[in-house]
Amino acid sequence: MSDILNIRNFKCFRRQQFELKALTVLVGANGMGKSTVLQSLLLLRHYVESKVLNDGRILLNGPMGLSLGDADSIQCSHGDGNIAFS
Numbered sequence: 879m880s881d882i883l884n885i886r887n888f889k890c891f892r893r894q895q896f897e898l899k900a901l902t903v904l905v906g907a908n909g910m911g912k913s914t915v916l917q918s919l920l921l922l923r924h925y926v927e928s929k930v931l932n933d934g935r936i937l938l939n940g941p942m943g944l945s946l947g948d949a950d951s952i953q954c955s956h957g958d959g960n961i962a963f964s
Contacts, residue, residue, distance in 0.1 A: 884964045887957030889914045920944050922963055 883896045890911045896902075904912040920942050938946040946952050953961060 883915070883918070884962070885915070885918050886962040887954040887959055888918055888961045888963070889952055889954060892954050892957050917944070917946060918963060921946065 881898045883898055885891045885894045885896070887893075890909075891914060894911070896915060904915055906912055921936070921938070921944065924940060924942060924944055925936055938944070938948065938952065
């Protein structure tokens with residue numbers, strides 16, 4: 879099993895691709911994006927499982943310990959467009 883996670887304009891990632899396998903270990907120095915990868919997966923799971931939309935908006939704070947703040951706090955400061963995951 880191998881899946882590709884693409885993150886665009888989310889927190890510290892302008893454009894980043896991760897290959898996720900059956901066992902994936904995230905390692906690195908502090909502030910390098912390990913938590914951001916996990917938060918992106920939680921946000922995707924929250925969206926898919928609950929389909930919680932309010933006027934076209936995804937709730938950024940909710941179940942599963944998801945606490946991302948507001949849209950300004952998750953938008954990549956050096957990004958070039960909208961936040962996207964694939």
